[in-house]
Amino acid sequence: YTLLAIPFFLLSGAFMTTGGVAQRLIDFANACVGHIRGGLAISAVMACMLFAALSGSSPATVAAVGSIAIAGMVRSGYPQAFGAGIVCNAGTLGILIPPSIVMVVYAAATEQSVGKLFMAGVIPGLLLGVALMVAIYIVARKMDLPAMPRASLRQLLTTARKAVWGLLLMVIILGGIYSGMFTPTEAAAVAAVYAGFVALFVYKDMTIRECPKVLLDSGKLTIMLMFIIANAMLFAHVLTTEQIPQTITAWVIEMGLQPWQFLLVVNVVLLVAGAFMEPSAIILILAPILFPIAVQLGIDPIHLGIIMVVNMEIGLITPPVGLNLFVTSAVTGMPLTAVIKAAWPWLMLLLGFLMIITYVPAVSMALPNWLGMN
Template sequence: MLTLTLAFILVLLLLYVLGVPVAYAIGLSAIVVMVLPVGPDFNAQVIAQRMYTGMNSFTLLAIPFFLFAGRIMNVIGMTSDIFDFAEEAVGPLPGGLGHVNVVVSMIFSGMSGAAVADAAGLGTIEYEAMTDRGYEPGFSAGITAASSTIGPIIPPSIPMIVYGVMAQVSIGALFIAGVIPGILMGVSLMGMVTYIAIREGFASRNAYNARKLLGTLVRAAPAFVAPVIIIGGIISGYFTPTESAVVAVMYATFLGAFYYRSLDGETLYAVIKKTFIDTAALILIIGLANLYGFLVTISGVPRYLTETLLTVADTAIVATLLLVVVLLVFGTFMETLAIILITVPILAPTFPGLGIDPLVFGIVMMITLMIGLITPPFGVVLFVLERVTNLDLLDIIRGVGPFYIPLFAVLLLVIFVPDVVLFLPRMFGFA
């Protein structure tokens, strides 16, 4: 039965290399394998049932609502208010706008939940602001790329929702578990910015202006309420992660219509249309991935993988480190959601036998895949920034280089000290 999965992987890689979209590559691979004479007989009804089962999930309803809320907040003018506040709050520190870049990404992550969206949406603003103030272009692009990795770690996070559904882990627990690691990523990046700024002599503002700081805080205050609603509502038990996404949509729409007064019918229609298109693509991928998960289950791959890892890894930490290496390699040339959908059905059943906490591994996986997005040769965020900055790709890679140190430091901390992940979920009764 192992032949089923091997055949699937070979067909999938072939289609991926040929440039076939992820959804169709997964679906076609599964269907091709099911009709090959290498396993049990299947019929069309099995294909339909497995796809429907994968899409028929209340939890997945959170995806379109979080996408919608994030896009609303991005188009109504909230981003500029966040940037102004961050500039007043951390601009005077050594490294100035480098710190602003990180703080804006941490706040914006509560709206987008995606590294590529952060790099594409804020990348131009952050990069141009830094280069206009005299910051070296490579450094500016490097910190922009590194800070974008925080997006899927601090809730809400679309990749976390998909992981939670595939691994059957509480979405609320994942959201809360990502808070401390996400903050640590931001603080560690700011530490590296300070070091580079002092070493290279990058400019920063002379002093704080309390009046300006207070004024920008008041204008940016609505942006801070969104993550408070999401996390606070989940922690308090007032609503589930899916319901919190609906509340976030209502809040974002209210802000756009009545506070910023910039949400007109045309803009709303464009946001709804884009949300529908992206949601349809994601749900199609998830449905087809469930068909693939079915093939993995009946092939016995999880049992085989568990036995193999137990022969080379005598502790959960060693097993986790081995899996991190594999995920990091995948993350350099594959999309985040594709990796989650392909690997989690194989890995999740191995966790009990290996002694790995699925909640901790979820955060480890998110951080690893985010680092993969900014890792050569094919890191997606690197190519996004190449397009929006018009810099040479090698200059961007050199700029990112120093920031691998703090990101890997946080990753190793999470692996070796899992309480960093489990502290808040335990405090609020999720783990």
């Protein structure tokens, strides 16, 4: 039942991508921060954060924001590689800022609360977004990148009014889940209906005739993802039947690993796996193995979930199978090797962020604990 949220979130993202929401979010972000040195790049990160709260998918975030933002940066005098590297990295926020398809998969694999995972992803997502913005500002000052003229209050309010229908979606999803109005799966269904309504009748960027194509595209993506998930679940079932997780748990406990040592090993394993496999498959195969060990060592399962998601973010921009690299290459026309080179410096920032998330659990757990989601 939990996995039913995936096709609905994918459909919601498809409506939002087709419906021109990304352009409105970018315009709003430009009006907010475009006047800062390197403002176009900072606004691209802000747009990725906002779109991440609508789509739940990193590649979708890169495709929607990157196709518009990178071209805008190049026209304003930014190096194309600079823009590509930023959007490729900022796009990973698609699976950290809720709603997140990868979080739904982790919740299904470990029987944890999707709502609690969503809330746990809010502060880390905002923190990573702000860290990227600060890093961009520092680099932009050194490179003497241009800034846009400051937007007037009227322009800011106009862009906010145009973007508000898209921004309301995250309020509906998170507000509805936290208030108990609906479950995460029901929230995904509501999001899909709302996104379709906004694209068709509010923004009017698409017609009824285009609906079958959107449904077909999201259906293809759902089938592909569900096929991967089904095979991964089958493999996980075999592991459980053979009691491999229990054996590994007993072995790790006997070794006397400290929690910090265990988490270091987890990060290394996930970073290697992330370079070669799809995030949902990794979660479904490794979560049932790592989960019981973490519980035995006193590590909060929700904290472990956020650690796994951040590792999956890094996997999306790590060759040879980093999906965000391929999407960025497709939307910019740059060779894959050039995209990898452009994304590499910003990857160092993500690795530093991973260490903070791993060893400062309060970053992930502060909001769920404050909301009393125990």
